[in-house]
Amino acid sequence: MKKVKVGVIFAYLILAIFAIITVYPFIYMILGGLMTFQETTKIPPTLWPKSPQWSNYAKVFAQAPFARYFLNTLITASVTTIISLFNSLLGAFAMVNLRFKGKGVVQVILLSLLMVPGEAIIFTNYNTIAQMGLLNTYVGLVLPFLTSIFYMYYLQSYFGSISPTIYKASMIDGASDWEYIWKILVPMSRGGLFTVGLLSFISGWNSFLWPLLVTNEDSMRLLNNGLTAFASDAGSETQLQLAAATLTVLPILILYFIFRKQIIRGVVRNDLKG
């Protein structure tokens, strides 16, 4: 009995150490963003700001258009999420419920494309967007991401778990496909769609390389790009960089704490099938 207890204490100890390692950067980021410059660079490191420097945030907003970055990020992440969800939803419906020639071929092509790393096509996509004259536009920022094979595949497995007789029943009841999608499929899959939406929004919020390529005007930058630009410009003003990083991370962190169950469940389900 005693041996077991030692094991449990040991387990808590290790978990606590790693939990601190995991959480410390976030705490340091949030607290550091409220410290003075001297406090952030002191040895030994300051753990708690003597008096929170809320003015750091005022300085950040004064030095770079973070409100604009915020807005840009919110717009692109939301638009990407809504439209890509809509498109993958329609595609997944067709793949699950309809019978048509060429379905097998479509499925094989989509599954193979799932394996193509985004980094391998991002530069040529930049080229396409540039040729379309869409650099530094919202359209250019979102266009390649308005559908997602990955989420379509996820939704296919979700819809596939709904009994096919539900679709048959709705056909006999006289519902059109459109009515089936909006009155039955979507309400029945709310959980899955919500999770996919969250994951899509988060990855949209955190996107970096693509907006880095297709925007170079300050007014079109997204948060992460604004943040890196700010980090080079603000030079050694550590506390301002940490405040800016907090601005970027905090909204998602809040979203995560509210919907942690849906997000974690979604990721687990997503990837074990992949």
Add this chain to the structure above:
Amino acid sequence: MKQNQTKAWLFLLPTLILVTLFSIYPILRAFLMSLQSGSLISLQWTGFSNYQYIFHDPEFWLSIKNTILYALISVPIALAISIMLAWLIFSKVKHQSFFETTFFMPYVTSTIAIGIVFRYIFNGDYGMLNFILRIFHLPAPNWIDDPSMSLATIIIFGIWTSLAFNIVILMGALRNIDPNYYTIADMYGASGTQKFWRITMPQLVPTLAFLLTMNIIAAFKIYTSVYALFNGQAGVGNSASTAVFYIYNKFQIVGTPGVAMAATVVLFLIILFVTFLQRKMMKKIGGQ
């Protein structure tokens, strides 16, 4: 119901158009561009000279070497730590969801923002990491500014970021193991260690194979974390250049898209090969 419901294409149309334009076309385009030289507006066919160029470019080999080293070191360490943590959470403690939620945080947060934070944790003078190392009288190197430490720095950061996904997936797999296996093992008096090695690990093999592949592929695509840690550079004097860094550099900065695409094709083939290996491995496991 008709045999061939052509309306299906209507529902698939938006996806198919976007996929053709932004997934299929760019792959083909990348292959073609890798055989061309010149700037984006004036490309000429040059056969395989881009490939010859990259294979003779020490910078390219450094990037590939860094990428491979990064993958080979960070992936196994991260996996091992993840298994340990997932198993401890699963088998030893209450508050499972508390730890799960905590460990998953890095997955949802911006690599760029956290990378900037780590830049200061790694700071040679006033960083928290060196402060702790000095307490234990360990060497406290200059993580950011010393070129010889660049790779170690991105490996540590890479491990920190990849634990989240691994742990959550492993927890899912652990929960899927039929608890009756453990009940029976208890009846025969198996110890905790025996249960771990004889029941848990074999059951985890498919998940581990999956995670290994996902991690290796992710490692080969490493870019953002380097960018964030070294403030847009690939470490001092490009010491921590990676494959994607090389591609970005050749494409956007140097303005030789053909060279960039040749490197892209090489990277693409490596990743495809890893995926292919995974498929084979999974089939072998599934066939047992």
Add this chain to the structure above:
Amino acid sequence: MSNEKFVEVKNLRKVYDNGYEAIKDVSFSVKKGDLVCLLGPSGCGKTTILNMLAGLLFPTSGDILFDGKSVVKTEPKDRQIGYVFQNYALYPHMTVLQNVMFPLTVGKNKIAKDEAEKIARKYMELTQITDFANQRPGSLSGGQQQRVAITRALVQEPKILLMDEPLSNLDARLRLKIREEIRALVKKVGITTLFVTHDQEEALSIGDKIILFNDGVIQQDDMGQNFYLEPNNYFVANFVGNPVIDNFEVELKDGKLVGSDFAIDLADFDQDRFKKNLDEGKYTLSIRPENLKPVEHGHLSVKIEDVELIGRERILKFEHDNMQHRCLVDLEQPIKAEDQVELQLRLDRAFIFTPEGERVY
């Protein structure tokens, strides 16, 4: 014009993409207002036929006529049918009322909401589900869900009601009750109904007529009692009847049916019942267990191995040619296990089949 053939199926065939021929040239018709059971073992194609009638499957060839008009090219929603699925297929996110109203609120038949609710409530009254109008299907018992499914199928006032094994998800006692309710309901509404089941007892009790399928072919299309009294072939004789029919392998030689330990003169049979002259060779002599009578001097002598009591009758079990056989006797019969008994076959109620299963007597 076509009350006799309100539903007509002509030379229907269905070959699946993988080449499997599920339905082979099936033709039958259904009278208006009748309740017809499609009966058969699982995999016999009965659900395939129902799906083709509903328009959920497209036939490979052949025709389906409702009220004299071909509906093969008609979409399911325009066929004026109701369909009750085996798993009920109720929409889990809607209340019972919403489920029942659904057909009236979508597509071409869309009507004003209060109008729809009025009609829905009328039918819910009929099936007595008004009490849980605002519950979701998940909170209902199997029998209640079943009634909701039927109500939803009826609310559009379809001409034809199709039911696919609607009772198979219910427990035995409820099944008996609901099947009577279903029959009473469809008779009251007066709707032509096709009812798929694998349960012969269910089919016999509920159907005005039964169509028995096997291997995608109609085995018999008839009134219930005829499956018992006059089976078309060996399959029907063995499929219908509980306890199952007793089969004896025999050979026709010199005007006698010779079994392993008995022989019966062909002249002893009812000559009017022979469908043709028999050639010499192998046959199967089949007889229902109640037509085997223990007597002093019978056709064959067997040793009873087990006696089973079923209500007011007993089943005597014995082995013959390494096959289980049964004999049904009155409760009062004193025969017990291990007894040696002489059995008499009621030859005017027996059947003779060729090895191919064709009935010749």
